[in-house]
Amino acid sequence: MSDKTAIITGANSGLGLAVAKRLFEEAGHAYQLTDLRVCLACRNLQKAKFAKQELHEIFGLDIQVDVLELDVSRPASVKQAVEEIKCRYKHIDWLYLNAGIMPVEGVNWSELWPPYPSRILQAFTDGGSLLKVVDSKTPEGLNSVFATNLFGHFLLVRWLEDFLCSQRCPAHIVWTSSSTAMKSHFNIEDVQDQEGIDPYGSSKFGMDLLSLALNNMLNDKGIYSHTVSPGLVITNMTTNILAKWLWYLMSPVVLLMRLINGSWTWDAHHGAEAQIWLSKQDPAILDHTAKYYSCCSPFGKSYVKQSREKLDPELADQLYKKLLKLAQQFETS
Numbered sequence: 001m002s003d004k005t006a007i008i009t010g011a012n013s014g015l016g017l018a019v020a021k022r023l024f025e026e027a028g029h030a031y032q033l034t035d036l037r038v039c040l041a042c043r044n045l046q047k048a049k050f051a052k053q054e055l056h057e058i059f060g061l062d063i064q065v066d067v068l069e070l071d072v073s074r075p076a077s078v079k080q081a082v083e084e085i086k087c088r089y090k091h092i093d094w095l096y097l098n099a100g101i102m103p104v105e106g107v108n109w110s111e112l113w114p115p116y117p118s119r120i121l122q123a124f125t126d127g128g129s130l131l132k133v134v135d136s137k138t139p140e141g142l143n144s145v146f147a148t149n150l151f152g153h154f155l156l157v158r159w160l161e162d163f164l165c166s167q168r169c170p171a172h173i174v175w176t177s178s179s180t181a182m183k184s185h186f187n188i189e190d191v192q193d194q195e196g197i198d199p200y201g202s203s204k205f206g207m208d209l210l211s212l213a214l215n216n217m218l219n220d221k222g223i224y225s226h227t228v229s230p231g232l233v234i235t236n237m238t239t240n241i242l243a244k245w246l247w248y249l250m251s252p253v254v255l256l257m258r259l260i261n262g263s264w265t266w267d268a269h270h271g272a273e274a275q276i277w278l279s280k281q282d283p284a285i286l287d288h289t290a291k292y293y294s295c296c297s298p299f300g301k302s303y304v305k306q307s308r309e310k311l312d313p314e315l316a317d318q319l320y321k322k323l324l325k326l327a328q329q330f331e332t333s
């Protein structure tokens with residue numbers, strides 16, 4: 001196993017950066033550290049350079065780590081990044097579609113009332129219904145959450161498709177989905193969730209569907225796609241919802257929660273477990289209808305739980321076609 005290339009979107013912080021760190025850790029154990037090349041694909045080059053510096057400080061100056069400018073919410077930026085990727089790399093082994101946003105303006109406290117323990121547990125594991133997400137528009141008129149979490153990544157895969165399959169196979173796509181991805185939050189007639197109340201949950205369910213559609217369409221070409229749920233992780237995304245100190249105040253309950261539910265992974269290292277586990281598997285023999293959950297035991301041991309999703313292949317196909325149609329607007333511009 002040598003000469004591996006990984007591209008990670010949104011890799012300057014949180015889970016994306018943790019995936020980069022853990023891939024280098026794995027490389028150090030399994031093969032030569034210098035045989036791995038990791039590309040941090042970020043919208044903010046300054047932040048990306050800080051992340052690169054951090055990786056050099058941990059793993060030394062010999063590691064191959066690149067930065068690439070990519071704003072996934074902007075089709076023109078995706079197009080430019082695709083051209084750059086095709087020039088720079090010979091092949092891509094792992095494409096981590098991780099960048100994401102969840103702009104939150106408050107909490108739906110009514111979701112916690114009446115305060116039955118099962119209701120509280122459900123609200124904290126499926127934060128989607130508890131949080132008031134405020135969406136905005138990109139300059140192209142797309143809804144920002146949809147454009148960032150789902151559509152920009154769809155464009156990236158679509159425009160890289162020929163490159164992914166003409167080069168060394170297999171190519172493994174890994175989507176950072178979420179446990180908040182629920183069918184009830186998704187409407188095929190409104191894939192951007194313009195009329196809905198949960199654009200984040202909708203975009204994450206869209207990812208699960210799209211991953212299935214990609215497998216149905218691309219497995220023959222040696223391209224495989226899987227989704228992961230990182231669990232609840234304290235990153236910039238979660239500290240935008242609740243101040244860091246409030247999360248830390250909750251730390252003692254984490255151990256308790258882990259007894260009930262391993263998805264309280266809490267730190268990005270544990271949250272990246274499923275992404276790293278997938279990098280060590282033969283993607284061709286994995287269950288394509290499953291989601292892979294990063295989990296953590298009360299004793300701090302990471303593990304991966306696999307759960308088969310009830311996804312409708314016809315709905316997945318419909319979503320793929322809708323996104324394809326929308327993508328046509330940006331193919332030539």
Ligand SMILES: NC(=O)c1ccc[n+]([C@@H]2O[C@H](COP(=O)([O-])OP(=O)(O)OC[C@H]3O[C@@H](n4cnc5c(N)ncnc54)[C@H](OP(=O)(O)O)[C@@H]3O)[C@@H](O)[C@H]2O)c1
Nearest residue numbers: 010013014015043071072073099100178232233235236237
């Ligand atoms: N934390 C959790 O509990 C949790 C749970 C389930 C799923 N997730 C998913 O995990 C993924 C990573 O999130 P995180 O928790 O690690 O939060 P994070 O630290 O805020 O990371 C999000 C990353 O996405 C980048 N990003 C946002 N918009 C972008 C755009 N338009 N183009 C390119 N990059 C963009 C951010 O860049 P900037 O620094 O420039 O903003 C950042 O690098 C997301 O997809 C999120 O939905 C997180």
